[in-house]
Amino acid sequence: MPVIVVVGGQWGDEGKGRVVDLLAQKAHIVARYSAGNNAGHTVVNEMGEFRLHLVPAGIFYPDKVCVIGNGLVVDPAVLLAEIEDLESRGVSVRGRLSLSERAQVLMPWHPLIDRLDEELRGKGAIGTTGRGVGPAFADKVGRAGLRVADLLDRESLLQCLSFLVPYKNAILEKLYGAEPLSLERVHAEYADYGSRLAPFVTDVAGLVQKTLAQGDTVLLEGAQGALLDLDAGTYEYVTSSVPSSLAGGAAIGIGIGPTQIDFVLGVYKAYNTRVGNGPMPTELTDETGDLLREGGPRPEYGATTGRPRRCGWFDAVAAHYTARINGVTAVALTRLDVLDQLPTIKMCTTYQLDGERTDSLPASGAALFRAKPIYEELAGWREDTSGVRRFQDLPENARAYVRRIEDLLGAPVHLVSVGPEREQAIPIKPIL
Numbered sequence: 001m002p003v004i005v006v007v008g009g010q011w012g013d014e015g016k017g018r019v020v021d022l023l024a025q026k027a028h029i030v031a032r033y034s035a036g037n038n039a040g041h042t043v044v045n046e047m048g049e050f051r052l053h054l055v056p057a058g059i060f061y062p063d064k065v066c067v068i069g070n071g072l073v074v075d076p077a078v079l080l081a082e083i084e085d086l087e088s089r090g091v092s093v094r095g096r097l098s099l100s101e102r103a104q105v106l107m108p109w110h111p112l113i114d115r116l117d118e119e120l121r122g123k124g125a126i127g128t129t130g131r132g133v134g135p136a137f138a139d140k141v142g143r144a145g146l147r148v149a150d151l152l153d154r155e156s157l158l159q160c161l162s163f164l165v166p167y168k169n170a171i172l173e174k175l176y177g178a179e180p181l182s183l184e185r186v187h188a189e190y191a192d193y194g195s196r197l198a199p200f201v202t203d204v205a206g207l208v209q210k211t212l213a214q215g216d217t218v219l220l221e222g223a224q225g226a227l228l229d230l231d232a233g234t235y236e237y238v239t240s241s242v243p244s245s246l247a248g249g250a251a252i253g254i255g256i257g258p259t260q261i262d263f264v265l266g267v268y269k270a271y272n273t274r275v276g277n278g279p280m281p282t283e284l285t286d287e288t289g290d291l292l293r294e295g296g297p298r299p300e301y302g303a304t305t306g307r308p309r310r311c312g313w314f315d316a317v318a319a320h321y322t323a324r325i326n327g328v329t330a331v332a333l334t335r336l337d338v339l340d341q342l343p344t345i346k347m348c349t350t351y352q353l354d355g356e357r358t359d360s361l362p363a364s365g366a367a368l369f370r371a372k373p374i375y376e377e378l379a380g381w382r383e384d385t386s387g388v389r390r391f392q393d394l395p396e397n398a399r400a401y402v403r404r405i406e407d408l409l410g411a412p413v414h415l416v417s418v419g420p421e422r423e424q425a426i427p428i429k430p431i432l
């Protein structure tokens, strides 16, 4: 099974990092193909707890090659700090991490514009992570971005910046009333990043193609979730990655063709969470919502910003939609243990919208804000599942819950996780 894509089926934070960490054992390359350091993956292993924002989760296996594809925007300061942190905690990075020469570079004006733009939007703010990723992708599409390759040549970098810095300063000063940036300082800082990142810079598409030609496995790690996708998600409360983190974006973001993808693993949490603003029909603002947030071994707070995640019941209308648009072949269902204490568990199977029932996700954000969830109620199991390792050992009601999700998604569940540790996983069917 040479190319596997792991995608999030909700609003991100589904546990893709822990699933990739498990699957990475059998892959040769583990790659990120989209987004930037707005993403945050938490991995817990024998070396401790790690939060990765740019480096793929395969880095903890010393024999894996980790790749940052052309589809990312990379904040050089963040990447260098992440490399330093990993190395200082005993994780080898050099010689195993490849950065695409075609990845976009996050520039100092991007986080500024991200925050200033959110202020301008006022009540309609997106609730971004504030990392500048949206403005950096806007510049990529607007042909006003820089690629990693551009950092490697001081002279041509200066030429690019001689246009970009005054151009961005005009926007900062005239639109936002903010302070301008110094061309000399930006040039010196980014030329320095270029020389420090140079050892990692690679023709990533060539590397991936060579690996596939040898018959080795490539694991492509999506960021965020399908409901945050620019095309498919709950626009305008979405992230701005181009290519998207949907499975279709994986081919573009790493440099392969769509026919080279063999398997799409959709990761879904056993309930729903969302960070940031925007519609979320099954959100719970009561004590059950608090229990979902605080009840698990790792409470629900954003890995990047630390913001409390909004929590709610599993939304099967949205989940069915995201399984289809990703062409999900198999499902990994995470955090089942968080539901252990609940007497009953609800699952949204239809929306009530303007007096009618619908089982499709409305394209209009305003309509989704009005959609009311219609729930199916399932009996809880009120037993600790965190020590279970075989599907047949789960309580009957927990198995029924998993099977119901499988029915509603129309894709088989291959893996269930019942805790953050590597071994707290229940394989149902093989993935690799």
Ligand code: IMP
Pocket (backbone or CB within 6 Å): 011, 012, 013, 038, 039, 040, 126, 127, 128, 129, 130, 131, 132, 133, 134, 223, 224, 228, 237, 238, 239, 240, 275, 276, 277, 304
């Ligand atoms: P941005 O990607 O920082 O522009 O934020 C846009 C939206 O995506 C906001 O609602 C963020 O909270 C959300 N978002 C971005 N990255 C992640 C992630 O890794 N997990 C969950 N939500 C995210």
